[in-house]
Amino acid sequence: MSLFGQDRSFLHALPASDRRDLLAEGAPRGYEPGEIMIRERDTSAYVLALLSGWAVVSVTTERGARLILALRGAGEVVGDLAAVDRGPRSATVTALSRIEAVAISGDRFRRFLAARPHATSLIMRQLATRLRSADVERRSLASxxxxxxxxxxxxxxxxxxxxxxxxxxxxxxxxxxxxxxxxxxxxxxxxxxxxxxxxxxxxxxxxxxxxxxxxxxxxxxxxxxxxxxxxxxxxxxxxxx
Missing domain, CATH: 1.10.10.10 (Winged helix-like DNA-binding domain superfamily/Winged helix DNA-binding domain)
Incomplete structure (x- = not known):
């Protein structure tokens, strides 16, 4: 089981020019510790590219308890699943420390991926890693x-x-x-x-x-x-x- 993403984050895996282009598509955002950045079940579709700080990804269980799924840090993106499939938010993202980020609309993020197959591959690999981690987590909780x-x-x-x-x-x-x-x-x-x-x-x-x-x-x-x-x-x- 793992709280962290891949060893190399999405932003850091992008070529420098692509990274600059992506960040230029958004607007800077700042979050204080404890502030909710993305809320579970919300219908917003923006993506947050984290530049500094740490965030906690969590869900609410059927019994009302909070379960932390992951920690996300500088170089990673959060909110990408809702941007890609246009569904409700699957989890809540909360600032653990002071965070500097860039907010990119779902439409602009999808256009960025459509024009860059390499970036799409990175996002798919990221989603696959998170799915595998969730499977391992379920086994560990049971055993x-x-x-x-x-x-x-x-x-x-x-x-x-x-x-x-x-x-x-x-x-x-x-x-x-x-x-x-x-x-x-x-x-x-x-x-x-x-x-x-x-x-x-x-x-x-x-x-x-x-x-x-x-x-x-x-x-x-x-x-x-x-x-x-x-x-x-x-x-x-x-x-x-």
Whole structure:
């Protein structure tokens, strides 16, 4: 499962001239932390090209809970699905930090893609990656523990948005516990319990909206479901059954 898109974002994968042409089609927009940029089920069709900052993509479940699907950063576009198929918005996009973006109308975005097969291919590849990620997410929700899913999210955040420090890897994204819970399909209480286990075993340290990964190898093993806090590692094979 992955909160992030492809290693190379849509804007960065475009030739420089195409990127300039696309951005010239829109108007600059700024969003403050917590501000809704795109609302689920809305019928608008504009696309936002992110120039800086981080945004959270989420949906509301049938039970009214919030489920975070992805994090989107500089170089990525959001709102492209509704622009392409002209259907209602499939998710809500909320600013996690201060964001600078360019808003491009759906009509102009479609014309841009129609004139550039390479850009269309990039968008199709992006949509396919998101679909595959959603399939993996459904499997993990059905088969993995809260601790395993949380460990996987923390590993990913450390690898994609972490800063190395003397004490470990500092997660730079200011995700509070309720957002971590929404990112793994769990309750805030379950995430708090899992974080407490990780702290007690010296795997992570936490503060207000701050997580430091102290023992990455153990966290990776937890994400793979191969060990648990407090369990002693062993090279011996499991007994035959």
């Amino acid at each position: 993995e523990t809260v601790l395993q899913r949380l460990a996987a999210r923390l590993v990913e955040l450390a690898e994609r948005a972490g800063r190395r420090a003397e004490t470990g890897t500092v997660l730079e994204l200011p995700l509070p516990q309720h957002d971590l819970a929404a990112a793994i399909g769990a309750t805030r209480e379950a995430v708090a319990k899992a974080l407490r286990l990780l702290r007690e075993q010296g795997v992570v340290r936490t503060a207000n909206r701050r997580v430091v990964v102290v023992d990455m190898p153990v966290l990776v093993l937890l994400a793979q479901g191969r060990t648990r806090p407090g369990a002693e590692s062993s090279d011996k094979p499991p007994p035959a059954v």
